[in-house]
Amino acid sequence: MSSITLKDVPEELLIRLRAAAAHERRSLNQEALVLIEGGLAARETAEERAQRQVKAWLALAGAWVSDRPFDDEVADLYAARSAGRDVDL
Numbered sequence: 001m002s003s004i005t006l007k008d009v010p011e012e013l014l015i016r017l018r019a020a021a022a023h024e025r026r027s028l029n030q031e032a033l034v035l036i037e038g039g040l041a042a043r044e045t046a047e048e049r050a051q052r053q054v055k056a057w058l059a060l061a062g063a064w065v066s067d068r069p070f071d072d073e074v075a076d077l078y079a080a081r082s083a084g085r086d087v088d089l
Helices: 011-024 028-042 046-060 070-080
Strands: none
Touching: 011 028
């Protein structure tokens, strides 16, 4: 696996990184990787998100197996739904 070295890390940033790592019970390196991954994921474009979602849907397509009629399955799904939570707008 590749490695990188970060230079000129501001002291305040290093303190915050150490605190976050301790809070999450991760090493400094693990926490830095989690934060880098999160930062890059946040920059994902809408098109990239859509492509990722379509790929997930395609992987699920055709995976449902049931001996019951379709209408019965749908009725059971609707019956199992909760009313949701109250939202105060």
